[in-house]
Amino acid sequence: MPEVTTAYKPGTPCWVDLMVKDQQAALDFYRDLFGWQGEVGPAEFGGYAVCALNGRPVAGIMAAMAPEGQPEPPNVWTTYLASDDADATARAVTDSGGSIMFPVTEVGTTGRMLVAADPGGAVFGVWQPLDFFGAHVVNEPGALTWNELNTTDPDTAGRFYQQALGLRPAAVEAVPGYVSLEVGGRSVAGMQRLADYLPAGTPPHWMTYFAVDDCDSVVDALVKAGGSVIQPPFDMAAGRMSVVTDPQGAVFAVIAAPGAP
Structure with a gap:
């Protein structure tokens, strides 16, 4: 199995996650389709579920939550690009014509993240690893x-x-x-x-x-x-x-x- 054991180089896609209205239904669907193991996570992290394939993290699934008075977000997969400095990347995004949709945020001790859009409107995430560098398995069925x-x-x-x-x-x-x-x-x-x-x-x-x-x-x-x-x-x-x-x-x-x- 192609396992990843070190942090991804900056710019490399390192993680994907799904934001979806019915988190449990999504967990059940991808379990049956790809063989993932995952469950709703701790409340302090919004119930974020890290899904594993044969015990190795491969993707995340989270419940979509709309801020009060805002429309419900779409059900969508997001690609995260690796960074060694999320703050510097955020500045580079805006300096290069992109926009920040979700500012740099600490995710416990696992890492720091942001969500941005490129000049054409394509949304992507940025992940600066601390304790967690991203997908541990790639290029294998189900990953x-x-x-x-x-x-x-x-x-x-x-x-x-x-x-x-x-x-x-x-x-x-x-x-x-x-x-x-x-x-x-x-x-x-x-x-x-x-x-x-x-x-x-x-x-x-x-x-x-x-x-x-x-x-x-x-x-x-x-x-x-x-x-x-x-x-x-x-x-x-x-x-x-x-x-x-x-x-x-x-x-x-x-x-x-x-x-x-």
């Missing part, structure tokens, strides 16, 4: 395997993420229009224009990809559990993938690498 920015303006987004978080954009010659986001010369995320298969009016966003061993069977199980399919399974360079929603409407993708059943 995070890729994070991808879908945007209306790749050029502006590329400049923003390089200036604010050190992610260097690089064209992928084998896939016209696709951009790799690199840290230290290694591809850690992707970027493309909003895909045609997404519903009309879909705003810029970060897409979370989970690895699976069989894309078609996982999608079938998801539909039987109340989820829905945005893009049916199809073959592409990185494997066989599908874009789906869970029963509460949160969008994510599943992908089986080449050679998987």
